[in-house]
Each structure stands twice: as structure tokens, then as C-alpha cells.
Amino acid sequence: MFLDFILSPQNWLDPAGPVASDQKDLFLFTLYLCIGIFVIVGGFMLYSILKFKAKPGDEELPDQSHDGTQLEIGLMVVSAILVAVIAVPNVKLLYKLAEPPRGSNPLQVNVIGHQYWWEFEIPEYQIATANEFKIPIGRPIEFNVSSVDVIHSFWVPRLGGKVDAVPGRDNYLWFQADQEGWYSGQCAELCGSSHAKMKFEVHAVNDEEFLAWVEKEAAPAEQPITELAKEGKELFLTKMCVTCHAVKGYDGAIGITGPNLSHFGSRRKLAGMWVENTKDNLEDWLGDPASFKPDNIMALQGPMYIDDKFALTRDEIEKLAAYLKELY
Numbered sequence: 001m002f003l004d005f006i007l008s009p010q011n012w013l014d015p016a017g018p019v020a021s022d023q024k025d026l027f028l029f030t031l032y033l034c035i036g037i038f039v040i041v042g043g044f045m046l047y048s049i050l051k052f053k054a055k056p057g058d059e060e061l062p063d064q065s066h067d068g069t070q071l072e073i074g075l076m077v078v079s080a081i082l083v084a085v086i087a088v089p090n091v092k093l094l095y096k097l098a099e100p101p102r103g104s105n106p107l108q109v110n111v112i113g114h115q116y117w118w119e120f121e122i123p124e125y126q127i128a129t130a131n132e133f134k135i136p137i138g139r140p141i142e143f144n145v146s147s148v149d150v151i152h153s154f155w156v157p158r159l160g161g162k163v164d165a166v167p168g169r170d171n172y173l174w175f176q177a178d179q180e181g182w183y184s185g186q187c188a189e190l191c192g193s194s195h196a197k198m199k200f201e202v203h204a205v206n207d208e209e210f211l212a213w214v215e216k217e218a219a220p221a222e223q224p225i226t227e228l229a230k231e232g233k234e235l236f237l238t239k240m241c242v243t244c245h246a247v248k249g250y251d252g253a254i255g256i257t258g259p260n261l262s263h264f265g266s267r268r269k270l271a272g273m274w275v276e277n278t279k280d281n282l283e284d285w286l287g288d289p290a291s292f293k294p295d296n297i298m299a300l301q302g303p304m305y306i307d308d309k310f311a312l313t314r315d316e317i318e319k320l321a322a323y324l325k326e327l328y
């Protein structure tokens with residue numbers, strides 16, 4: 001169990017950028033200091049208990065003394081010094097991490113929490129995506145974090161501490177990734193039944209790969225190629241999917257209740273969870289989204305899931321999945 005936590009992809013003890021690494025160092029410094037205090041105080045206590053406990057044959061109470069003015073003042077001074085030793089590096093780091101280093105040209109990303117999924121916008125490149133996004137390594141990323149419904153919390157443990165996503169408010173956070181890789185993120189504020197499944201992924205890549213991704217994401221969605229996918233597109237446009245989902249370049253597909261699906265086929269995971277975005281999982285999702293994530297808005301409000309009259313057939317699900325997979 002404990003080892004699972006250490007090896008987890010959300011292990012903040014394994015930082016991958018300067019913010020997370022400073023925060024870890026500060027935490028461990030405080031922890032080690034406290035362990036030291038615990039050992040010294042506990043040691044004195046243990047020593048006293050063993051040395052002064054009643055021995056066989058002791059009949060009378062020992063001398064009951066108090067008032068060690070010098071000792072008491074001494075302990076107060078030591079405590080005050082210890083508080084300062086912990087407070088000074090904390091305050092220093094707060095100021096250091098308040099903003100990215102001067103002149104570092106941070107990338108702006110807007111993060112919006114929704115009932116069980118995350119929306120990400122990169123205004124500089126006019127990109128809107130969901131549950132998964134790429135960042136360039138070695139460059140600070142500044143996040144403006146907010147929410148459209150309740151309070152969520154944006155947290156990527158291996159890259160830096162978290163910040164609340166509060167409706168009607170922009171909260172601020174920055175971090176930087178120094179190593180390429182996938183970093184798992186998590187909503188860290190209880191927000192409902194599928195809160196634990198409100199996950200997302202940050203993919204840190206080199207500049208070249210980042211720019212290629214940005215270019216692809218900014219472009220309109222691909223047109224379907226196979227017959228199955230072409231039929232899927234027709235269904236997508238006529239089966240009310242577009243009331244909630246946007247697909248760049250399609251008139252009418254501008255829904256904002258659900259994730260932007262313009263390049264859904266290139267996403268690694270499904271609905272931000274730990275589930276791979278495979279054909280089978282996608283078909284299962286379209287058949288019954290609530291079985292993956294209870295109380296998600298697609299299952300709660302999508303007419304095809306609440307009224308048998310609009311239910312999708314097996315054949316329709318296959319076509320829709322084929323189409324979505326081609327939205328690369």
C-alpha cells in the first residue's frame with residue numbers, strides 16, 4: 001500500500017520542475033527538523049521516565065519541586081528560535097514562488113473546472129482543449145484557474161502545489177517542467193460523486209514538439225475518411241451531440257457544456273480518467289457514460305441517456321466512435 005503511493009504517477013516526492021522541487025525541499029527540511037525535535041524531547045521524556053520511576057521499596061513521594069526560571073526562559077527562547085528557523089525559509093519561498101523568474105516569458109494557460117472535467121485554453125495560440133494538454137519544457141507556465149460550477153482544485157503533484165478553482169474568480173499558479181514526460185493531475189477539492197475521477201494529464205515536451213502540437217490543435221478538425229466515420233459525422237451533427245460539444249470548423253458544433261472534441265482522437269486518455277482512449281472504451285463510454293463516471297453531465301442531461309426514444313443503437317455507437325477516432 002505505502003509503496004503504491006511512492007510509485008504513483010502523482011508522487012510529489014519525485015518532483016520534475018523547480019517549483020515542485022523547492023516545495024519538496026522545504027517540506028523535508030521542516031519534517032527533518034520536527035523529527036529532530038521529537039527525538040530530543042521524546043528522549044528526555046524516556047530518560048526521565050526510566051531514571052525517576054518508583055523503585056521497589058520506595059515508599060515516599062520524591063521531592064516535589066517546580067520553578068526553574070532559567071530553564072523555562074531557556075525553553076521559550078529555544079522554541080521561538082525554532083519557529084523562526086521554520087518560518088524564515090517558508091516566507092522566503094512564498095516570495096520566490098509568487099511569480100516566475102523575471103524575463104522568463106511565461107506561457108499563459110486558462111484552466112476552467114467543470115463538473116468532472118477540465119477545460120484548458122492557451123490564448124496565445126487560440127487553442128481550447130480538455131483533460132490533456134502539452135507544455136514546453138524549461139518555460140514557466142502561468143495558470144489562471146477558475147470554475148463554472150462548484151469549487152474544484154487544480155493540482156499536478158510532480159510539478160507544483162495546488163490552487164482552488166473558484167467560480168467567478170481567477171486564481172493564479174505557475175510551475176515549470178524540466179523533464180519531458182506525462183504528468184498526472186487531479187482535482188483536489190471534493191466536488192461530487194466523480195470527484196476522484198476528475199483527472200487530467202500534462203504532457204511536457206520539447207519546443208519543437210510543442211509548436212507542432214499547437215499548430216495541429218489550432219487547425220480545424222480533420223474530415224472523416226472511412227465510410228463508417230463519415231456516417232458517424234452525420235450522426236454527430238444530428239444526434240444532439242453538438243449541443244454540448246464543439247468541433248472546430250463545423251458550423252453549429254459550438255456546444256460548451258462538454259469538452260471540445262476537435263482533436264479528440266489524439267487524446268491519450270478518455271474523459272480525463274485512467275482509462276485509455278481506445279475504440280472499445282470509447283464505444284462503452286458512448287453506450288453508458290455513467291458507468292465510467294457517475295453523475296457526469298453527459299449522462300445526466302444527454303437526451304440519448306435519459307429518454308429511450310433517443311437511445312443510441314449499437315450500430316450508431318460504432319459509427320460515432322469511428323468518427324471521433326478520426327478527429328486527430
Ligand code: HEC
Nearest residue numbers: 116117240241244257258259270271272296297298301302
Ligand atoms: C448534455 C450535454 C452532452 C451531450 C448531449 C453529449 N455530451 Fe459528450 N460529454 C459531455 C460532458 C459534460 C462530458 C465530460 C464528462 C466528464 O468527463 O465528466 C462529455 C464527454 C464526452 C467525451 C469524452 C471527451 C474527452 O475529453 O475525453 C466524448 C468522446 C463525448 N462526450 C462524445 C459525445 C457524443 C458522440 C455525443 C452524442 C451522441 C455526446 N457526447 C453528447 C456532455 C454532453
Ligand SMILES: [Cu+2]
Nearest residue numbers: 152187191198
Ligand atoms: Cu472537481
